[in-house]
Amino acid sequence: MKYALFLGCTVPVRALNYELSARKVAHKLGIELVDINDFSCCGFPVKSVDRDTFLLMAAKNLSLAEEKDLDLVSLCSACTSILTEANKELKEEESLRKKINNKLSVLGRKYEGKIKVKHFTRVLYEDVGLEKIRENLKVDLSKFSFAAHYGCHYLKPSGIYEDFDDVENPKTLDELIEVTGAKSVLYEDKNSCCGGGILGINEMTALKVAKNKLDHIKSTKADAICLICPFCSIMYEGSQKKIEKQFEVEYNLPVLYYPQILGLALGISPEELGFKLNRIKPREMLAKL
Incomplete structure (x- = not known):
């Protein structure tokens, strides 16, 4: 099991014990968490103000995980919600995907909708499983x-x-x-x-x-x-x-x-x-x- 770890903004600043314990547990259970240094804010703070900007921010992060061919796992429930919502919308709406990709191209990036987003807790429950x-x-x-x-x-x-x-x-x-x-x-x-x-x-x-x-x-x-x-x-x-x-x-x-x-x-x-x-x-x- 290998995932791109999305820490978001709050965990590295205010929840280091969450990150430490998640990494230790992941290692113990055979989960490889891959850090991607170019990850940025998920887009949650601007969702209610500018929807296109929220989708653009989320798509940029999703594209980085796609580049590594890794599903994305997050410790933050809000980050998980935002990235999952953006991933679903962009996968399902071709015109919206083209619009966002046109803006992403300025960064040399492209969203393709190839990965899944999961909360770390869901990974433990579904992918690791209670029995393991x-x-x-x-x-x-x-x-x-x-x-x-x-x-x-x-x-x-x-x-x-x-x-x-x-x-x-x-x-x-x-x-x-x-x-x-x-x-x-x-x-x-x-x-x-x-x-x-x-x-x-x-x-x-x-x-x-x-x-x-x-x-x-x-x-x-x-x-x-x-x-x-x-x-x-x-x-x-x-x-x-x-x-x-x-x-x-x-x-x-x-x-x-x-x-x-x-x-x-x-x-x-x-x-x-x-x-x-x-x-x-x-x-x-x-x-x-």
Whole structure:
């Protein structure tokens, strides 16, 4: 299994623990992640402002992976959504493809629609598979329980993801958690947004949205939140102290990326998985190991 790794803008700056743990897990499971230095922003920030520019930015990145004859894998749910949407539109609409390629030609590039785009979590679930993951487990995590947060862009809009999972009742992240031996807890409003989509417009509303979910997760007594998107982490981990101060509450709730959890089960050390980079230290959880 070999993929072009698309890191996007947020992961290299604010989620190095996500990148570290994903690379370690990939290596352990026989996934080769190829870095392409010329990758740039996926186009997400300008999608609502200029559709042609968003498609052009996405097409440029897709063409770089095509040049290497590699499917593209992303750690960021928003990047995955944008690149998948652009890939689908450009494959299906010849006139649009010609228009974008005309602009791409200035860079000496051409989009041909030869590759697929997948979230890293989907690669683990579909391409590696639960059985192979199970065969490689070294540490039993049955002492732990985690609250899965799917976020918005991992499965939506469902049309671009070929109905990979049920958007109303998703299961893939829960199953990936439970294959490690850990429990995936149920909680109220499990499928709701983290609030990150409006953080730059109305911070207080965004914090209230995140607080609502933190309240529900805290009541389950889960060891940590498990998520798969760097921007969701900004809301639940990066903003957790701000929420505690603003609303006079206390959570001290660790937020882990799924590859960190899987990495522990595969026998990779917390140091190698970037646990020191987690803002809310999961000391009590790691002590159980």
